[in-house]
Amino acid sequence: MLTCKRFLQELSDYLEERLDPETRAELQKHLNECPNCWVVCDTTKKTIKVFKGMQAQLLPSGVQMRLSEFLARNCKKKQEKSSLPAQSES
Amino acid sequence: MGTTTVTPGFDESALVARAKDGDSEAFSELVSHYDRRVFRMAKQITQNDDDAEDVLQESFLKAYTHLDNFQGNSKFYTWLVRIAVNEALMKLRKRRSDRTVPLDEPIDTGEDEMVREIAVWDENPEDTYSREELGTILDSAVQSLRPAYRTVFILRDIEELSIEETAQALNLSISAVKSRLLRARLQLREKLTRQFKRKGDNAYADL
Incomplete structure (x- = not known):
């Protein structure tokens, strides 16, 4: 008999479908028999899903502008440097 | 909708190739496509807007500087995330250096x-x-x-x-x-x- 503790240990791999068919079948059997583990499994699945659906918010005001300025300032230096004829390819 | 939403007309590998050739507009496009996600990740790790902004700037600068090292074995975003997570962890370590709890504290087995x-x-x-x-x-x-x-x-x-x-x-x-x-x-x-x-x-x- 598979224990709830063992079920929890395998839960991530179960949800990511990284288990061999035999272990997977054992876990599925446990799920059918154990309402607690079924709920934990279901709500863990939903937890992962709700985070995956989370979209990145807009950047706080000014951040984007300062990023552009920062990159314009610093990336330019690199371009100038890399266009120096003295640099060898080796 | 997931975070990997595909934007129509956004061709990551073509933009990376152009950016490698020195096309700064292509690089800017990559920046504006990913800046929110990099900032979010940086903020989640550092828990602080100012640190997240530093991480955002440093990460894109590093990506730009080391773009030639990007071999295309992974997605550009995965590579960028690796740069950004290192920057963010460095910030965190720096801030916590005077604390006694190490960042990678052992995991309790409760x-x-x-x-x-x-x-x-x-x-x-x-x-x-x-x-x-x-x-x-x-x-x-x-x-x-x-x-x-x-x-x-x-x-x-x-x-x-x-x-x-x-x-x-x-x-x-x-x-x-x-x-x-x-x-x-x-x-x-x-x-x-x-x-x-x-x-x-x-x-x-x-x-």
Whole structure:
């Protein structure tokens, strides 16, 4: 008999479908028999899903502008440097 | 909608190739496509707007400077995330250097603490809460994780790196990533269940 503790240990791999068919079948059997583990499994699945659906918010005001300025300032230096004829390819 | 939403007309590898050839507009396009996600990740790790902004700037500068080293074996975004996560962890270490608790504190094995709340959720949190409310709930749940779990969870379940890529980015073994991920997921499940559980439906909790 598979224990709830063992079920929890395998839960991530179960949800990511990284288990061999035999272990997977054992876990599925446990799920059918154990309402607690079924709920934990279901709500863990939903937890992962709700985070995956989370979209990145807009950047706080000014951040984007300062990023552009920062990159314009610093990336330019690199371009100038890399266009120096003295640099060898080796 | 996931975070890997495809933007029409956005061809990452073509932009990377052009940026490598010195096309700064192509690089700018990559920046504006990913800046929000890099900032979000940096903020989740550093927990601070100013640090996140530094990380954002430094990460894109590093990406630009080292673009020639990007071989295209992974997606550009995965490579960028690795740069950004290192920058963010460096910030965190610097800030915590005077504290006694190391960043990668050993993981306690309080197996019994892993599951307390057992209750089904209301059908769909997305339908019950506005996007802002939901964002706040999720953010504060992630913030409450200890850094060692939080970083793994962010890379795997928010930025959607694979287990292997997460292990590589954090210099951890696959099994360390897996065990931290499991704990992070279960702890978040616990917190979100307190928020999202169907009212009056905690019948199993006392079993």
